[in-house]
Amino acid sequence: MDWGSILNNTLAGLLTPTILAFALATLGLAMHFGFAGLLNFGIAGFMAVGAYGYAISVLTFGLPWWAGMIMGVAASVVFALIMGIPTLRLRGDYLAIVTIAAAEILRLLFLTTAFEPVTGSADGLFGYNNSGGFADANPFPPGDYGWGPWTYNEQTLWMLVFGLMVLAVATLLLWALMRSPWGRVVKGIREDEDAVRALGKNVFAYKMQALIIGGIFGALGGIVLATSTNVSPGVYVTSLTFFLWTALLLGGAATIFGPVLGSIIFWVLQAFLTNILPALAESGILPVSGIQAATLRYVLVGIGLMLIVIYRPQGIFGDKREMTFVK
C-alpha cells in the first residue's frame, strides 16, 4: 500500500473549494435546523438553485459573473419563499416533506431534456467561468503557491481565496445574528413556537427570515462549488443533503464553528476512506473488490451518522449540558 499517497491525498482534502462549498451549505443547515428548528431536507436543492442561477445567468442571459452570483442568491430567496409560505404555518414535519420533494423536483427539472438549451440537461453547464468570467477576475499571477500537499496553481488559489472569503463572511454573519436578540427569538421558536407567539412575536416572519438566510448560505455553497467544477444535476442529489446533515450533526447543530469543522472532518474522512478502502481491498486485507470497497464508505457514513445521533447528539462542539436535556 502506498501510504505516502494516501496521506497526501487526505491532507490535500483539508482545503478544497468543494469542502468550502459544503461548509457553507452546512452553515445554512445550522441556521435552519440548529438554531431555528426548521427541518430542511432540501439543502441540496438550495445549492442547485445557487449554482444553476449563477451559471444560467452568465450563459443564457450574458450577465457578468458577479451579477450572475447575485442572481443565484436571489433565486434561492425565491425558492425559500415558495417553500416557506405554504408550510411555515404548519407543523415542522411538513417543511421536511416539502423541502425534500422540492429539491427532487428541481433536480429533475434541471435533468430533463425539455430545457436542455438552458440547463444542459444531464451534461450540466460549463464554461461560465471562462473568458471575462470568474476565472478572468483572478488577481493572482500565474505560478505555484503553497506547500506540500497544499500546492495550488493560481486558478485553484483564486477559487480557495474566494470560497474562504464567502465562508468567513457567512460565519461572521451567523455569529452576529445568533448572539443578538433576533437570534434569541429564533432559538426560542426552535424550543416552542407557541410560547414565543404568546409573547407577541411574529413567529412566521422569523421562521421565514431564518429559512431565507440559511437558504442563501446554501446557494452560496452551490455558487462556490460552481466556481471550481461544472454545474451538474448529478451532484445535487438527496444523498448530498444527508451528507451535509451528517457533517452538521458531527460538528454540533447549534454552534457556529461546528458546521464548518464538521464539514472538514467529514469530507477529509471521506477522502481518506476513498483512498484507503480500495487500497485495503487490493492488498487483500478487506475481503471485497475495489468497487465494493468504494461503496463501503457510504455504509460507514450511515453507521457514523447513527452513532453520532445516539451517543453525541449535541455534536463534537456542542454544549455538554445540552446532552442531558435532549427532548
Next chain:
Amino acid sequence: MSSNSESQKSTGLHIGVAAPGVKKVDPILVIDSVKKSFGGLTAVDVEHLEIPRGAITALIGPNGAGKTTLFNLLTGFDNPDTGAWSFEGKQLAGISSFKVAKMGQVRTFQLTKALSLLTVLENMKLGAKNQTGEKLLNSLFPFLWRKQDNELEVKAMELLRRFKLDAKKDDFAASLSGGQRKLLEMARALMTDPVLVMLDEPMAGVNPALTQSLLEHVLNLKKEGMTVLFVEHDMHMVRHIADWVVVMAEGKVVAEGAPDTVMKEQAVIDAYLGAHQDTDLGVVTGRIKVISEEGK
C-alpha cells in the same frame, strides 16, 4: 392575613344582579356567543361574558369545563366556530395570537412552555416587547440594541428575584423543576408589561411556601394597574385573591359573582358534583366541604 386581603378586594364591579353574563361597570374583555366544538363535543359555549378591568377574576370549573379552550380562543391560539370578543374595545376575532399578545393581552399555558435550551435569563429577556435588536437588520449592529438589552437584563433580574429564580439565571430552563418552570413562565409573561394577564393554573405544582408570595405577587399586579384573569382549582387561592369569580361547566358560564357568595350557589355545587359523579366523589366532597367551610 384574611382581613388584610379582604380590604384589598375590589367591589362594585357589576351592574345589577350577579348572574351569568352580568354587565360590568368597566369591562376590559367582552365576549359574545363564542362557541367551539370538537367533533360532537361542545367545549365552549359562552353567550355573554364581561371581565372587569383592574380586578382579579378567577375562572373556575371542573375538569373539562372548557376553561383552557376559552383561553385558547380569546388569545388567538384556536379559532371558534362562531362568536366575537373585544379587548379594550378592539375586536379580536380572527386576530392572530402574536398580535393579541402585542396588544397587551398575555397568557401562560396550563402545560408549561419553558424554552428548554435557553437560559432562564434568556427566557426572561425574550419576553420584553419592542426590542430594537429583534429586527433582522438592527440585530447586526450591537450599538443599536446593547443599551436596551442591558436595561432588560436589570428588569429581568428584578423579576427573577421576586420569583426566587435569580440564582438560576444562567441555567438552562430545562434544568428547572416543574414548579420553577411555572414561575418562570409567569415571570416571563410579566416581562411583556401586559394590560391583561391570563394565567392558566398558575399555582398547580407550586410549593405551598411559595404560594403565599405568589398570591401577594398577583395582588401586586392589580395594584400596578393590571387586570388578571386566572384559571385555578385551588379554592383557597380563589377565595383569597379573586375579586370576581366566573364558574364554567360543560362549556357554559353557570354562575358569576363575588367569591364568598358564588361558591354557595347551587349551580356551582351541582357543576362540581355533576361532573364527577362517576369518578372521584371523595375528592370532590372534600373540596366542597372546603368551600362551604370557607363560606362561613
